[in-house]
Amino acid sequence: MTASAGATIEAVVDTVEIVADQVVSLVLRRTDGQPFQPWQPGAHIDVHVGDGLVRQYSLCSSPEELDHLRIGVLHVPDSRGGSKAVHALLAGTRLTISEPRNNFPLRDSRRYLFIAGGIGITPLMPMMEAADRAGREWTLIYGGRSRKTMAFAQQLEDRYGADRVRIVAEDEVGRLDLDGILGMPRAHMLVYACGPGGMLGAIEERCMGWPPGALHTERFVASSLGAGAANEPFEVELARTGTTVTVPNDKTILEAVEEVGVRVLSSCRGGLCGTCETQIISGEPEHRDAVLTEEDKEAGEVMLVCVSRAAAGCPRLVLDL
Amino acid sequence: MTATTHEANVLGDDPFETANLLDPYPFLAKLRDAGAVSYLEATGSYAVAGYEEVYEVLTDFETYISSGGLGPRDIRQDSGWRPPSILESDPPIHTVMRRALTGVINPGTVRALREPFTPPAIELTEQLAQRDRFDAITDLAEKYPLRVFPDAVGIPDEGREHLLPYGNMVFNAFGPENYIFKQAFAHGDEHAAAVMRNCERENLNDTGFGARIWDRVADGLITEQQATLLVRALLSAGVDTTIFGIGNTLSVLARYPEAWARLRENPKLAKFAVDEALRLESPFQKFHRTVAVDTVLGGVHLPAGAKVLVFVGAANRDPRKWGDNADDFDLDRSASGHVAFGMGLHQCVGQPIARLEMEIVLQELLQRVAAIEPDGAPVPILHNVLRGFESLPVRITPA
Numbered sequence: 001m002t003a004s005a006g007a008t009i010e011a012v013v014d015t016v017e018i019v020a021d022q023v024v025s026l027v028l029r030r031t032d033g034q035p036f037q038p039w040q041p042g043a044h045i046d047v048h049v050g051d052g053l054v055r056q057y058s059l060c061s062s063p064e065e066l067d068h069l070r071i072g073v074l075h076v077p078d079s080r081g082g083s084k085a086v087h088a089l090l091a092g093t094r095l096t097i098s099e100p101r102n103n104f105p106l107r108d109s110r111r112y113l114f115i116a117g118g119i120g121i122t123p124l125m126p127m128m129e130a131a132d133r134a135g136r137e138w139t140l141i142y143g144g145r146s147r148k149t150m151a152f153a154q155q156l157e158d159r160y161g162a163d164r165v166r167i168v169a170e171d172e173v174g175r176l177d178l179d180g181i182l183g184m185p186r187a188h189m190l191v192y193a194c195g196p197g198g199m200l201g202a203i204e205e206r207c208m209g210w211p212p213g214a215l216h217t218e219r220f221v222a223s224s225l226g227a228g229a230a231n232e233p234f235e236v237e238l239a240r241t242g243t244t245v246t247v248p249n250d251k252t253i254l255e256a257v258e259e260v261g262v263r264v265l266s267s268c269r270g271g272l273c274g275t276c277e278t279q280i281i282s283g284e285p286e287h288r289d290a291v292l293t294e295e296d297k298e299a300g301e302v303m304l305v306c307v308s309r310a311a312a313g314c315p316r317l318v319l320d321l
Numbered sequence: 322m323t324a325t326t327h328e329a330n331v332l333g334d335d336p337f338e339t340a341n342l343l344d345p346y347p348f349l350a351k352l353r354d355a356g357a358v359s360y361l362e363a364t365g366s367y368a369v370a371g372y373e374e375v376y377e378v379l380t381d382f383e384t385y386i387s388s389g390g391l392g393p394r395d396i397r398q399d400s401g402w403r404p405p406s407i408l409e410s411d412p413p414i415h416t417v418m419r420r421a422l423t424g425v426i427n428p429g430t431v432r433a434l435r436e437p438f439t440p441p442a443i444e445l446t447e448q449l450a451q452r453d454r455f456d457a458i459t460d461l462a463e464k465y466p467l468r469v470f471p472d473a474v475g476i477p478d479e480g481r482e483h484l485l486p487y488g489n490m491v492f493n494a495f496g497p498e499n500y501i502f503k504q505a506f507a508h509g510d511e512h513a514a515a516v517m518r519n520c521e522r523e524n525l526n527d528t529g530f531g532a533r534i535w536d537r538v539a540d541g542l543i544t545e546q547q548a549t550l551l552v553r554a555l556l557s558a559g560v561d562t563t564i565f566g567i568g569n570t571l572s573v574l575a576r577y578p579e580a581w582a583r584l585r586e587n588p589k590l591a592k593f594a595v596d597e598a599l600r601l602e603s604p605f606q607k608f609h610r611t612v613a614v615d616t617v618l619g620g621v622h623l624p625a626g627a628k629v630l631v632f633v634g635a636a637n638r639d640p641r642k643w644g645d646n647a648d649d650f651d652l653d654r655s656a657s658g659h660v661a662f663g664m665g666l667h668q669c670v671g672q673p674i675a676r677l678e679m680e681i682v683l684q685e686l687l688q689r690v691a692a693i694e695p696d697g698a699p700v701p702i703l704h705n706v707l708r709g710f711e712s713l714p715v716r717i718t719p720a
Contacts, residue, residue, distance in 0.1 A: 187380065187381045208423035
């Protein structure tokens with residue numbers, strides 16, 4: 001794609017730390033010594049890991065400290081090379097990254113339930129810090145195969161206490177009891193979950209009994225065109241209106257379309273309610289909503305324009321708008 | 322929430338008095354003027370009329386519980402007229418039932434209904450477009466949902482005539498046991514028995530929502546009784562409300578010819594018109610919740626056990642939320658955030674189906690009718706909690 005696709009930053013690996021079996025934590029600083037742009041909990045960065053590979057990693061440092069960014073990376077044996085390349089990085093290595101971007105923002109609420117599966121703990125860490133600072137009621141349930149595979153588990157337990165941080169290691173107590181954890185919805189409680197697809201699917205099914213919009217998830221996804229570069233600008237042709245709109249990387253389709261005066265019925269504007277569902281006439285979307293089923297997402301006939309975008313490598317979507 | 326509390330203003334007006342049911346809006350304005358939360362002597366309950374406060378009651382399902390029933394009596398103390406529905410339950414009982422319903426009725430399953438739902442709308446509107454006048458309620462609004470919705474649930478043809486009278490019972494029971502309630506319950510046992518029969522698995526076909534709900538019994542999520550109650554909930558909540566939604570939308574559009582003309586030019590706006598009409602003329606106007614623990618709402622102390630009467634219809638016209646023209650239909654307004662379908666945990670599960678039906682009917686009518694105007698005064702229906710019309714005569718110009 002073109003060079004206009006999101007500014008990149010030159011960074012250097014400051015420290016490398018093994019934080020659990022197969023998990024490294026990298027602290028990154030800018031080579032020019034400048035602070036990073038402010039970011040919010042849930043944000044990630046693109047890391048250009050070489051050979052044209054771009055991978056996204058959630059930030060697990062504090063948004064209060066902008067002199068560095070920290071990411072945690074699980075080495076996935078069958079991965080397409082991203083985590084392997086990251087695991088090969090040494091302190092002092094230079095690499096190209098993006099500014100922090102956020103597809104998993106923390107909405108303000110009175111209570112939170114955080115559910116992490118394995119390396120899915122990373123985006124939740126700044127969220128817990130923010131919830132704690134704001135004096136919100138919150139709990140973390142953190143599941144993993146065993147304690148030694150669970151990055152930051154001890155650190156979180158020490159910092160927040162075992163009443164707020166529940167470590168559920170499978171080799172000690174079995175898997176997460178999701179029926180028990182999610183069987184009793186609480187008023188004004190949002191659920192933020194990040195982890196493997198199977199776990200998130202099971203959480204989604206149970207949260208169908210919660211108020212609509214209570215659940216927010218982040219999947220480690222790769223669309224068929226490859227993960228990573230989906231924050232490129234792209235074009236949307238509005239078939240009914242007869243105009244074409246460019247969607248820049250910092251705007252949603254909904255925002256871009258509304259700016260040219262075309263109305264789209266929407267409600268939550270966060271991929272939660274399904275009101276803005278729009279027919280796709282051509283092009284491949286990258287779905288980022290929590291409404292469409294996996295079958296719907298596969299079929300690619302409709303998308304939620306408040307959050308979803310064109311898939312990487314798809315420069316143009318034609319929508320029934 | 323405000324830290325200081327004040328005594329609730331006490332109102333002598335009765336929201337269930339005939340005049341206030343036939344034309345609720347002067348009363349609702351008076352209610353809002355009395356305060357976001359006030360006390361109604363006539364019913365012994367607290368009235369919640371401000372948008373923000375209604376939203377709070379709907380979203381704080383721990384403080385304002387549903388297991389006390391949606392009517393004026395606390396059915397935890399004094400059992401109701403039927404086994405409690407999903408609407409009359411709290412977590413965790415509510416949770417599994419809601420999971421079962423949401424798994425069955427969601428954007429994907431509802432999208433598939435557009436195809437079977439469209440031809441009956443074409444047929445009905447083609448017939449009506451050949452006449453110069455018709456009754457938008459009896460000739461259209463009442464006909465269409467009864468044509469398509471029972472098929473979507475998968476019930477037999479036999480016994481469908483009981484759906485409307487049963488829905489009338491269910492919703493009127495959210496108000497007091499007045500003469501309207503008694504009329505609705507006149508042949509109550511017969512209607513209830515007929516509807517319950519259609520909720521049994523053996524009486525449902527294999528393709529509808531009903532059978533899909535029963536599938537969840539097989540996988541252990543819900544009990545047979547819960548499956549029956551969920552099918553009952555669909556049948557009782559899915560017909561009247563949509564009829565009123567279609568009727569109310571047309572009642573508004575008949576009064577706003579310029580809006581009709583704009584919709585004809587740009588039929589894409591039909592969804593917005595329906596949403597704004599639902600805000601302005603909300604079919605489900607009010608229902609009760611029960612206060613579970615002492616709390617403060619809108620500065621008023623509410624004791625545990627008290628009943629609050631939630632005025633959705635007042636919230637949807639609250640000028641503090643919608644501005645000074647809250648009582649007007651404005652096609653350019655974003656009605657997003659209205660509470661006509663409720664909000665939060667108990668938010669209408671059938672909402673996408675209702676929206677689909679309303680949109681299809683309106684789209685098909687727009688194609689065939691160039692102009693629509695009132696042809697005499699509409700006759701509002703006398704109902705404890707629903708707002709709608711018995712008759713809405715209109716005159717049309719065919720397209």
